[in-house]
Amino acid sequence: MENKIKKVDLIFGKVDYLDILSKSLKRTRDELILDVIDSGLRGRGGAGFPTGLKWKFAKNEEADQKYVICNADEGEPGTFKDREILTEAPEKVLAGMALCGYCIGATEGYIYLRGEYNFLLPSLNKAIEKFHNELKKLKLDFTIRICSGSGAYVCGEETALMESMEGKRGEPRNKPPFPTSFGYLGKPTSVNNVETLVFALMIAQEGPAKFKEMGTFDSRGSKVFSVSGDTPSPGIYELELGMTLEQFVEEFGDGDTKAVQVGGASGFCVSRKEFKNTVIGFEGIPTGGSMMLFNSSRSMFNILNDYLEFFEEESCGQCTPCRVGCQQLLKGIEAVKKGIKPPKYLEELQKLSDTMRIASKCGLGQSVPNPFNSIINNFREEIIY
Amino acid sequence: MSKYKVNLKINNIPISVDEGTTILDAARQLNFKIPTLCHHDDLCVAGNCRVCVVEQKGNRALPASCATPVSEGMEIQTNSLKVRQARKHIVELLLTEHNADCTKCFKNGFCELQEMSNAYRIGDHVFIDLVMEKDKVTDISSPSIEKDDSKCIRCQRCVRTCTSMQYVSALAVTHKGNDMRISTFLDKPMNDVVCTNCGQCINRCPTAALTERSYIDEVFDAIYDPKKFVVVETAPATRVAIGEEFGMEPGTRVTGKMVSALRRLGFDKVLDTDFTADLTIMEEGTELLTRLKEALVDGKDVALPMLTSCSPGWIKFQEHLYHDLLDNLSTCKSPQQMFGPLAKTYYAEKVNKNPADMVVVSIMPCTAKKFEAERPEMRGSGYKDVDYVLTTRELGRMIHQAGIDFEKLEDEKYDSILGESTGAGIIFGNTGGVMEAALRTAYEIVTGREVPFTNLSIRPVRGMEGVKEASVKIKDVKPEWSFLEGVDLNVAIAHGLVNAKTLMDRIKAGDANYHFIEIMACPGGCIGGGGQPIPTNMEVRKKRAAGVYEEDEAMVIRKSHENPEVTELYESFLHEPLGHKSHDLLHTHYTPRKRH
Numbered sequence: 001m002e003n004k005i006k007k008v009d010l011i012f013g014k015v016d017y018l019d020i021l022s023k024s025l026k027r028t029r030d031e032l033i034l035d036v037i038d039s040g041l042r043g044r045g046g047a048g049f050p051t052g053l054k055w056k057f058a059k060n061e062e063a064d065q066k067y068v069i070c071n072a073d074e075g076e077p078g079t080f081k082d083r084e085i086l087t088e089a090p091e092k093v094l095a096g097m098a099l100c101g102y103c104i105g106a107t108e109g110y111i112y113l114r115g116e117y118n119f120l121l122p123s124l125n126k127a128i129e130k131f132h133n134e135l136k137k138l139k140l141d142f143t144i145r146i147c148s149g150s151g152a153y154v155c156g157e158e159t160a161l162m163e164s165m166e167g168k169r170g171e172p173r174n175k176p177p178f179p180t181s182f183g184y185l186g187k188p189t190s191v192n193n194v195e196t197l198v199f200a201l202m203i204a205q206e207g208p209a210k211f212k213e214m215g216t217f218d219s220r221g222s223k224v225f226s227v228s229g230d231t232p233s234p235g236i237y238e239l240e241l242g243m244t245l246e247q248f249v250e251e252f253g254d255g256d257t258k259a260v261q262v263g264g265a266s267g268f269c270v271s272r273k274e275f276k277n278t279v280i281g282f283e284g285i286p287t288g289g290s291m292m293l294f295n296s297s298r299s300m301f302n303i304l305n306d307y308l309e310f311f312e313e314e315s316c317g318q319c320t321p322c323r324v325g326c327q328q329l330l331k332g333i334e335a336v337k338k339g340i341k342p343p344k345y346l347e348e349l350q351k352l353s354d355t356m357r358i359a360s361k362c363g364l365g366q367s368v369p370n371p372f373n374s375i376i377n378n379f380r381e382e383i384i385y
Numbered sequence: 386m387s388k389y390k391v392n393l394k395i396n397n398i399p400i401s402v403d404e405g406t407t408i409l410d411a412a413r414q415l416n417f418k419i420p421t422l423c424h425h426d427d428l429c430v431a432g433n434c435r436v437c438v439v440e441q442k443g444n445r446a447l448p449a450s451c452a453t454p455v456s457e458g459m460e461i462q463t464n465s466l467k468v469r470q471a472r473k474h475i476v477e478l479l480l481t482e483h484n485a486d487c488t489k490c491f492k493n494g495f496c497e498l499q500e501m502s503n504a505y506r507i508g509d510h511v512f513i514d515l516v517m518e519k520d521k522v523t524d525i526s527s528p529s530i531e532k533d534d535s536k537c538i539r540c541q542r543c544v545r546t547c548t549s550m551q552y553v554s555a556l557a558v559t560h561k562g563n564d565m566r567i568s569t570f571l572d573k574p575m576n577d578v579v580c581t582n583c584g585q586c587i588n589r590c591p592t593a594a595l596t597e598r599s600y601i602d603e604v605f606d607a608i609y610d611p612k613k614f615v616v617v618e619t620a621p622a623t624r625v626a627i628g629e630e631f632g633m634e635p636g637t638r639v640t641g642k643m644v645s646a647l648r649r650l651g652f653d654k655v656l657d658t659d660f661t662a663d664l665t666i667m668e669e670g671t672e673l674l675t676r677l678k679e680a681l682v683d684g685k686d687v688a689l690p691m692l693t694s695c696s697p698g699w700i701k702f703q704e705h706l707y708h709d710l711l712d713n714l715s716t717c718k719s720p721q722q723m724f725g726p727l728a729k730t731y732y733a734e735k736v737n738k739n740p741a742d743m744v745v746v747s748i749m750p751c752t753a754k755k756f757e758a759e760r761p762e763m764r765g766s767g768y769k770d771v772d773y774v775l776t777t778r779e780l781g782r783m784i785h786q787a788g789i790d791f792e793k794l795e796d797e798k799y800d801s802i803l804g805e806s807t808g809a810g811i812i813f814g815n816t817g818g819v820m821e822a823a824l825r826t827a828y829e830i831v832t833g834r835e836v837p838f839t840n841l842s843i844r845p846v847r848g849m850e851g852v853k854e855a856s857v858k859i860k861d862v863k864p865e866w867s868f869l870e871g872v873d874l875n876v877a878i879a880h881g882l883v884n885a886k887t888l889m890d891r892i893k894a895g896d897a898n899y900h901f902i903e904i905m906a907c908p909g910g911c912i913g914g915g916g917q918p919i920p921t922n923m924e925v926r927k928k929r930a931a932g933v934y935e936e937d938e939a940m941v942i943r944k945s946h947e948n949p950e951v952t953e954l955y956e957s958f959l960h961e962p963l964g965h966k967s968h969d970l971l972h973t974h975y976t977p978r979k980r981h
Binding site: 123152154169171174267311312313314315316317318319320321323324325326327328331337348351352354355357358359360361366 | 431435474511560
């Protein structure tokens, strides 16, 4: 059967990254940033903020120092694509950082590397050393260092990440001010996902038009997916955005897929009946890359229970809706399952999750309602009985 | 810096405020009160309790009004249905992790969470109670502060107080998620960590997670024990604050009523710590002049600047953080601890009591004084010098319990002896007060003239600035003080331990040429002490400070060395400042402690 999914090779393909950089350095920062804006590239970590705009904001700030941070704290359950990019194409990531540094006016970059990825340190350090030598030839003043995380999920949130880098407890900050004006050490900072930086480099090479051709209006280009769960072909794939889940499941499912969790634990659970009408992308359901397929052997109660246990533990604990809300959702579904609370208690919990969505301080608490509501709405019976 | 104006609408009412103003403050300007829990006027913004969320047009999320600055064209609703639902949820969530044994609770009736629960009429909990029996354990290791985590709502006011205001960091956030809590280094007991017992955390805790260790029952037991002769001493700063416990304005001077209430409570004698404040000036002033003489005349290597030692929170802070400078600390005990041994020796003899049967109770604006009284070195009389220390708040509670109508009390006077005080003793309650009292006396001893300031008010050492400096030129001295002729006496004052740190770092760096430094652990000095009525903020502290200065000006005698009871004490008992008896009873030594 012919598959409509277009596989792309922008991220992992070999390129002459130094050539891209040296040509870019001959162009103005504004031109380069305009290209990124024009390409429609949105952050690949999950939140999807327009990358070019972020760079423009950071560039427009006046400061004696600015920073580029590559967010490699890939902590979302079901996501493992940044690990692969850093393994297979580290030099492209470094070049993307240098490009960002040139655009916004930063001479220092950091890779915030997930603690569990410390095994990548030797190869990354080697790549950085080589890259630094190459930069000397290009006469670009840019230094990259690695900062290791310690395993907290919330440190993938950019402001918590910077707090952690500053040696403090990894707790999200109040926003505004945003990192582009008040970031690492209080200086303007652009925090970009690993994949985003590589795409930015590729846009500098290929021009925005080619990138824009792919995908849909809201979701331009391609995206690296981490496919896992009940699938005969788990792994990492760079695919054009804009496909429907039906197409995706056709390619990756095992023929018995009852649900797909799009976007990791903090994403949405889509059931079979919705596959056809669900577009993977910002107009439908966005993802930072994680695609978990579940077949009919899976208990959705157990899945939700696992997610909530994860969030209950990984909330930083500072804000009330997230800290206590996660505990209440978890205890709540357990109580309903055991018959201690009536089924209609689920509605109280859903109202509570609405509060978490609008009143939590950061993206963590704000997105716990995604899996919660989507699983409860689609698989209510599995939760109750 | 010129401020730009920002125009916005709150509940459809247009308002123009300075750029940088928070939504919360803008709403206050329009008399809309948005409820808050983690917010405190003295502290930096946290934005973590989320009780203050508001609805902003065009924003899907509800921003925390305490943490969000206004922006041009903003449209805010402070009480929309969405806001009400979220706020109710948040308060209820807090209640589910809070040990709500309100009827048994020390804070019952003045707990901010209880107030909020009442305001939102949260009756039956919809959600599941998360407080486990095993968590209902109170840390009572410290003689000053009790910590009950089951009451904690994680607002982190205490953490911000301990870290930013006091630079102590005994309390910090540890663990995460459902396990996140406010704890100490390695979860050690409160008495085993760097805590200075200043009690500023108590003043800012919205619930009863942090309270003072209360000794009310022990004191009533002593009062009703016919064999015990119970004397009470009252600190300077209590008399301008105790009224707040009865609904009076901060700074209301109620010295006479307080004395009256203490008699009605059954204390055998009501005496005044102000008396030993005056005595402190005699001892500490002499110590300073001695150190100056040793430095200037004898060329000895004397530890200067000399640091005051009245504030037990500050002393413990220095023992932990700056123990290499302990020689600079005056050896004088604090007024409370000078009072204790005198009461059980000199006074016991005068009133013909056996010191073993005496109980000395002190009423203090302070929680660190409770720890201070427990120090092993505070037994100069051969007994425990001060038996029980009560905070201003505890005294308020005792008066309530005894059914005394405080406001209607007639003024009464302190008993004599050990009850006479001067304006100089009273101003010990304010930041800069010890310095001012010391200068009034030292200058006069050295020159034979009053300090050259109108009405004895040494303005440069007054006020709420964190670190204050002043210089007094000494000239036309008496012959015996000729070595001080023409000397500029440089002094500095810090209050709040973060300011103390600033000053100490400068001393360590050799970047300060002061002779004498006054340091108080609490913001504003003792009037802002950790045992004072709650709430506290800059406005409250300024009013109390004004009350103290009014009290000073109302006194007939305003210089410590003119206190007739002090003179009598030296003539008949101590003989001279820094003499043999003083050394035994009124001076102490210090213990270096670890940083954690």
